[in-house]
Amino acid sequence: MYRGILPAISLDWLGHQVSAGMQLPENWREQGLDVVVGCRVAKPGPSTVWRQMRDVGVRLVLDLDDDYFHLDPANTMAYRLWSHPRMRQGLLDNIALAHTVTCCSEQLATVLREHHDDVRVIPNGLPxxxxxxxxxxxxxxxxxxxxxxxxxxxxxxxxxxxxxxxxxxxxxxxxxxxxxxxxxxxxxxxxxxxxxxxxxxxxxxxxxxxxxxxxxxxxxxxxxxxxxxxxxxxxxxxxxxxxxxxxxxxxxxxxxxxxxxxxxxxxxxxxxxxxxxxxxxxxxxxxxxxxxxxxxxxxxxxILQAINQQWEAALAPAMERTPA
The missing domain is CATH 3.40.50.2000 (Glycogen Phosphorylase B;)
Incomplete structure (x- = not known):
């Protein structure tokens, strides 16, 4: 919600054409996408699409809301999932493919800057x-x-x-x-x-x-x-x-x-x-x-009205081509 739906709503307020959901539509190639924000993209299927979008010129922004490189073993299911070598490597590969990486805290940004040169901290917000x-x-x-x-x-x-x-x-x-x-x-x-x-x-x-x-x-x-x-x-x-x-x-x-x-x-x-x-x-x-x-x-x-311009800047230059 905080890293997907709410930012999408706030960008809509700025006049951008935005959609949000749990997965891309199968006909994403026909959507004329300028930029895609992907949250925690790591599994093989989404990773394939992530690379395909990069190949056809879609601007990619990968967003992380937690530190998946320092997981809590007490959270057994998440620890098993994200500690799997294929998942971890998938996440690293997709971070590398992204044009920009966004996250919710400076502490997390410090971790992510070991893997990407352009990491932006965008806080959570509410209407x-x-x-x-x-x-x-x-x-x-x-x-x-x-x-x-x-x-x-x-x-x-x-x-x-x-x-x-x-x-x-x-x-x-x-x-x-x-x-x-x-x-x-x-x-x-x-x-x-x-x-x-x-x-x-x-x-x-x-x-x-x-x-x-x-x-x-x-x-x-x-x-x-x-x-x-x-x-x-x-x-x-x-x-x-x-x-x-x-x-x-x-x-x-x-x-x-x-x-x-x-x-x-x-x-x-x-x-x-x-x-x-x-x-x-x-x-x-x-x-x-x-x-x-x-x-x-x-x-x-x-408030979202104070944060949406930070999202807009992270999604640039694609947003610059979108009427506002």
């Missing part, structure tokens, strides 16, 4: 409309939230103890822990428990996902300090800040760059701090408001 959605910073029932996937659930145990405790905290109106992206049985297997635990499971529609996380009053984003995570974009901060939600995140490289500790979020260095910062935010609606609004105030630079 400006989300900056204006109203928030109630003092609801009766307070929601503490986490959002992720099956591939990021291995980060959650760092905060499990604090989440279990805050769910039982005797606050007027109570506290509920909401999880988006994993189901109840997975949450329980990770050590989460209690009557005030809600797990929504995977939400395929991105609009529905944003609606679900907008219900959070406090957002937690635990991450292990490993190479793979250091190369990530701080997407949870992007989403939380656009929606005005105070975020507590691990003190690792991507989040350290955007969170001013105690002002627009909290950074956690030690496990016991998850509970401390959760309790401070749960107890203090004024702090939730100040921190959420401070984060939102700095989010204007993350």
């Amino acid at each position: 400006a409309q989300h900056l204006g959605s109203p928030r109630d910073y003092d609801p009766e029932l307070l929601s503490v939230g986490w959002a992720g996937t099956a591939s990021t659930m291995h980060e959650l145990p760092q905060a499990v103890r604090a989440l279990n405790r805050i769910a039982e905290y005797r606050r007027p109106g109570g506290v509920v822990v909401r999880l988006v992206g994993i189901d109840q049985s997975t949450a329980v297997s990770l050590g989460l428990k209690g009557r005030r635990l809600g797990a929504l499971g995977w939400v395929e529609d991105f609009g529905h996902y944003l609606t679900a996380v907008e219900e959070f009053d406090v957002w937690v984003a635990p991450y292990r300090d490993i190479d793979f995570n250091r190369a990530k974009f701080p997407t949870k901060y992007l989403e939380a800040s656009m929606l005005g939600i105070p975020l507590i995140a691990s003190d690792i490289e991507p989040y350290r760059q955007v969170i001013r500790h105690g002002e627009n979020g909290f950074l956690v260095r030690h496990e016991h701090e998850w509970g401390r910062y959760l309790k401070r935010l749960v107890d203090d609606p004024g702090l939730r408001r100040r921190m959420g609004m401070a984060a939102r105030a700095g989010a204007s630079g993350s």
Whole structure:
């Protein structure tokens, strides 16, 4: 979504003729394509088409949203797939064929510059409309939230103890822990428990996902300090800040760059701090408001309307030939 659909929508706003999908149409030769952005192109079939497009003069931009050269073994399926010699070599070959490589963070760009001379960092963004959605910073029932996937659930145990405790905290109106992206049985297997635990499971529609996380009053984003995570974009901060939600995140490289500790979020260095910062935010609606609004105030630079020109520049010179 962040590296395909949303950039395509933003380029359409600039007047370009854009389409996006999971794969190219079989009649791509008849489409009159000037430029193609391929995300994580590595498998044999797509690699063949990638080379064919290069041969007929299509400008190729290869985009990576994660560091596939420093994978996390805890994510077993992805590790097996991307550690396979054929997949890794396919990715390297397609990086070499690309005219330009784009990625989401400077840390990842450092890795990719070992394999390509033209690597551009283009951050993730969201439409400006989300900056204006109203928030109630003092609801009766307070929601503490986490959002992720099956591939990021291995980060959650760092905060499990604090989440279990805050769910039982005797606050007027109570506290509920909401999880988006994993189901109840997975949450329980990770050590989460209690009557005030809600797990929504995977939400395929991105609009529905944003609606679900907008219900959070406090957002937690635990991450292990490993190479793979250091190369990530701080997407949870992007989403939380656009929606005005105070975020507590691990003190690792991507989040350290955007969170001013105690002002627009909290950074956690030690496990016991998850509970401390959760309790401070749960107890203090004024702090939730100040921190959420401070984060939102700095989010204007993350709107798609501010980022689409970076995508346009990366796709040049093909875009220069397209009426705008």
